[in-house]
Every structure is written in C-alpha cells, then in structure tokens.
Amino acid sequence: MSNNVVRSLLAEPRAPQPPQRVWRDWALIALLLPTAILEGVLREDVVWRPVAIVIAVGSILALLWRRTHPLAVSAVVFGVAIASSLASLIGDLPVIGLNTMIAVILLPYALLRWGSGREIGIGLGIYVVALVTGFAVEYTGLLNVFLGGVVLFFPASIGHAVRYWATSRARELDKMRLLERAQLARELHDTVAHHVSAIAIRAQAGRVVAAIDPSAAVEALTVIEAEASRTLAEMRVMVGNLREDEMAAMAPQQGVADLEQLARSVGDQPRVELELSGDLVDLQPAVGAAVYRIAQESITNAVRHARHVTRIDVRVAAEERCVRLTVCDDGDAGATVKNPSGYGLVGMSERAALLGGSFEAGPGPDRGWTVEAVLPKVGAAR
Template identity: 40%
Template sequence: MDEQRVRGGPPSWWRHGPPWWNRWGDEDAVARWPWRSTVLITAFVLGGSRFAAEQQVHDRAPLDTFARVLLVVAAGLLLWRHRYPVVVVFGTAAATMLYLGAGYPYGPVFVAVAVACFSAVVAGHRTAAWTALGLLWVGQALVAHWLYQWLPPSGDRAATWGSEGVVAAWAVAIVAVAELARTRREQWARERAERAQAARRRADEERLRIARELHDVLAHSISVINVQAGVGLALLDSDPEQARTALTTIKAASKEALGEVRQVLDTLRAPGDAPRAPAPGLDRLPELVEQAASAGLTVTVEGTAPKLPPGTDLAAFRIVQEALTNVVRHSGSRHARVRVDSGDGTALRLRIDDDGPATGADAGGSGNGLAGMRERAAALGGTIEAGPRPDGGFRVLAVLPLKVKAKEDDR
C-alpha cells in the first residue's frame, strides 16, 4: 500500500506524476506518433456520431460521406498534436465548425477539439488553444442563433440560450482541466529537475569523499614507502640488515594501504551492504605514530580523545594522518607534536606542530591535502587553520564540534 495513503496524504503519483506522464513533452515522446490513441479516438468519434445521428434523426441532417470525412479529419489531425499543437487545435476547431455548420448531429466530434485543446495548453500554447476554442464557440453560436436560417437542415429553429450555456460550460471545463494538467506538469517537471539535481549533488559529494579518502590513504602510505625505499637503496650494500628492515616496513605499509583502499572501495558496492571493516578513528593514533617513526619522524602525542561520532572520529584521524604526511614530505624537522584536547566538551581541538624548516616550496603542503582537511572539517561544521608558526615550523589547528548535525549522526 502507498505510504502516502497510509498517512492520509495524496498518493505519490499525484506528487511526482505517473510514469507515462513523465514522458510528455520529451523529445523522444514528440518523435513518436500517437497512433493508438488517435485510432481509438477516431473510432469513438465515428461510432458515437452514428449513434447520435440515430437519436437526432428528426432534428439534424443525416450523416453522409462529407460528414464522415469531416469527422475523420477532425480526429485524424490528432496524430500531429505533439509536433504541431497550434495547427492541430485550429484545424480540429475548423473541421468541427464545418461539421456543425452543415447541420450534422451534435455528438462526440467535440472530443477531438477537447483533446487538441488539452494538448496545446499542456505544450504551452495557451493563447492558441483559448483562441481556437473561443472561435468555435462564437461560430456555433452564430450558426445556432442567426445563420441557421440559411444552413441545413431546412426548417431548423434557433437554439435556446440554455444550450449555449451548456456549450460554454463545456468549453470552460476543457480549459480548466487543461490548465490544471499544465500546472501539474510544470510542478512535476520542477520536482523531477530538483530530484535529479539532488542526485547529481549526492553523487558528486560521494565521489569527492572517495577521492579524499583515497588521497589521504595513499599520500600517507606512499610517503612512508618512499622514505623507506630511499633508506633501503642507500644501505643495501653497507648495511643489508637495515635495508631488510626498510623493505619490511615497505611491505607492511603497502599491505595496510591496500587494506584501506579496499575498505574505501567497498563503499562502491551495492547500497545496503555493510562495510567489511570499521572506519579508522583516533584510537589508531599509535599506528600513525609507529608509521611515522618508520619514516624517520618522531611523534609526541598529548591528550586523549573522548568517544566521538563515527564521522567526526574518521575526520579527526584523517586530518592528523594528512598533517603528519605533510611533515614527512615537506618539512626538514624529524619531530612533530600532536595535541588532542576536548576542552569543555563542545569541540575537539587537534593541533599538529613541527619545527621546520620547509624542505620544499610548500611547507605543510598546499595541494589536495590541505583542501581535503578543510572539506572534512567544514562538512562537520568545524574549521581548519594551517600555516607557518611565528617561531618557525608549521602548525595545523583543527576544531571539530562534538555535537554534529543529525544527518551526520544518521550516516
């Protein structure tokens, strides 16, 4: 059962449009010819007009070949209603006017005009539809109250104004239904565009998240591997045992990197699958310290982190990881300090310092690493400050709120 029906609200098709309606106005739909509906309408108009003629045999002219040609033209024009709605609505109105002016029986010939008017209004040609419908009403009023004296059938009398009121109400009903359909179509089109934009935005955010995770994982591990590879090459002949240790470190770092990359790529599996391993958090700081030590960097950690929401814990870990990676890659200092402070319990403060000096053009890094850290902090409502210290070296200061948004907690 539809969830909206259970809650008492309108069904989902009313809010988003039925599937077949979503194709209305699309280029593919316009390119297709509405054969089936046109054939059905034509058959209905011909059959219904024959039945109407039998009921009005003494009041209107009998159906002849010309009448049937007009009926087929009026209904057959609907085959072009998607491609040329203005031409079709005027053509259908003209054929109907000729049919009525010739004194043929009233009947379902008005169905063709209604469908043509509906198509024109929904396609955005409101003025043309109203004009054609108005001209048809004015024309049939002239025939019914003035021109009937010179038109068949002979001996015809003027129509009552009550019948004109019925015709006018019929025309107003057609316009009202068409306008309602046009309004709903525009609303459904806006909602579809908004849903498509939201889906693209979520996809972009997910791609950015995965790219950020891969960057953080690979940048750190590759930095450790690069340093150890240099040590191994330098000591391969003079100190084979130390070179073996470097190669062992490379093996461990690459294995860990592969595991984390596999964990990140697991998120690309079918929706609903649970991750195979928990996301890393600040409880793995000792591993970062050990990896940094294998790259020749001594890290001192001060303070302990409280229990954090998963998203905040992962962001904090990646920020520290990226900051230490930047020290390894861009700083001449072989010592770094990490301070973790939860303060008054409202925000987590992470401070990563090194004493420099910078060994490259960018102390602390200036590419995707710092941008990724800022994006992680901003996603949680936090901030990142990164730059040279007054007394030398480089500092990264991250402030992450401990009470994150509800949507973050729901992830």
C-alpha cells in the same frame, strides 16, 4: 526585467529523454479508437459523419507522438479544430466533432512537460486561438468559456508542475553526485598520498642502508609491504563505493584508535609523537574519521614538504563539547611549502566545516608548521 524573464523562458531547452511510447499509450489508443468509431457510427446527431470519424481517429493516433513532437502534434490536432471552427463560422455550418476528442487535453500536458520554451509559447498561442474560435461558433455564456479554459489549461499546469519537480530532482541528484565526487577525491588524496609517501620514504631509506645494514633494508621492505596492502584495501573500498556497493559503504572507517598505527607507519625519520587525552571513546564515527584524515594529511604534508624536520607532534584532546586536534612539526621556519589552493588544505577545511568545526593552518610560532582543527563531539547540528 520582464524582457529577461521572457527571453529565459523562450531559451528553455526541451526536457531530456522523453519516452517515445510506453504500454500505457497503446492501452489508451486501444480504448479510444473503438470508442471514437462506435460514437461516430452510432450517434445520430453527428454531422458529416465520415469526416468527424477521420478527424477523431487521426487525432487519437497523433497522441503517440505527443512527447517526442509536442508542438507539431498540437499544431496539427488543434489546427484541424481551428479550421473546422472557422468553416462552421464562415459557412454557417454545424460543428463537426465527437465527444471522444476530449482526449486531446493530453496535448497541453505533454507540451508543458516535454516541449522547449519557444515551443510552449507557440503552443499556448494555438490553444488560445482554438478556444476562442470554438466558443465563437458555440457561445453558451462566460461560465462555460471559463470552464472550457480550465479544462484545456489545467493539464498544462500539471505538466509544468511535473516538469519543475523532475528538473529539481535532477539538479538535486547532480548536486549529490558532485558532493560524492568531492568526498571521493578527498579520500583518494588523503589515503593514497599518505601511503605512497610512506612507501617512497621507506624505499629511499632501504636503498641507502641496504649495503651496510641488510636487516634495516628488510625492515623497510616489511613496512612497504604493509603500506601497499593497506593502500590496496582502502582503494578497494573506494572502488566499491563508486559501484554503489552497500557492503562497501558499511565498511568501518578509520578513527582515533588508528592514529597509533598511523604514527608507526611513518618510521623514525621524522619521528611522530602521539598524545591522546580526555574521553575519546564515544566519538561519532564521522568525527573520529575526520580527526584521522586531518592528522594523516598533516603528517603527509610535513613529511613531504618540511625541511630538516625531525619530529612531528600530534595531540588529540577531548574537551567537554569538542575535540581539538593539533599537528605541528619542527621543520625550518617558513620552509614548509603549503599551497592554499591545493587539495590537501581544501579537503581538511571541508571536513571540519561539514561537521560544524573550525580549521586553521599556518607557520608555527617558533618554527615549522601548525595545523589545528576543532570538531564538535556530536558532529554538525542537524
């Protein structure tokens, strides 16, 4: 188990899109460089003054690359610190360093925030070595060792926390995008499939009767024009949603009141009979839209796939706490082709489930196909 955890940590990729340099970096450099130079010049106890100033200036300038090359910058800066500590330890020399060098605690933060898992592992090892060698030169007690570790590794813990939050946020946004795409796919399938099916049926009927009844052909063209206009309008709403247009998101959804127009759009073959009962006025918009879309998809499936279907019955009944939608046709028994993995049934089932309802579809008791959805009046419980 522990080996798997270590392997997963080492396989962690770098955080995406690290900013190279922002205005805060230049402001930090503009503040630290003069401070380091002044400290190196004015402090009387600085040993090897030119070397200390060069190390401090180089370390501060290296902070500009801490996000894009976190391990390399940490290795260079802390490597110099380790080398100077070893030189002091072996040669019994005084410590070389300026107080301005405290700014290097930004490097552990940057490493944990932007580095890969392997880089983080190597970098933490470098930090531990730097801490040990530093206190080996100037040991002032366990308390100071502990406080020095806190000062060094606390920014690293903050970097890890920020990285975890950013990763979780990115995953949540990806999940929301997937849900929006699924919803768009359902809307596209439900809307376009129904209207295009109606257009195709009317066009076929108009072509058949054009020679013997021109007025019927004109009527078919009128229905085709209306269906095409409605399809275009709904497509514009969906395109507006893709563009994140707030006005498009506020467009009214179709609901139970639009079922009569939906039934008329199919025509006489097959005939759609609509029956509404109970109090359907105060339904939530999401529930009304789900009733409409499930009825629309069920009618489209019956028109497309049911053989010898002459009648489609749509019943919407409002009960005390729920709305019951039933759609059944009189096609040949077993002749209605339904693909359980198709988008239509999946979309209807998902719509019902999202609202806390139930959905069933299957062959009717006598003939045809029956779809039944039961949705709570107030939608899903939050």
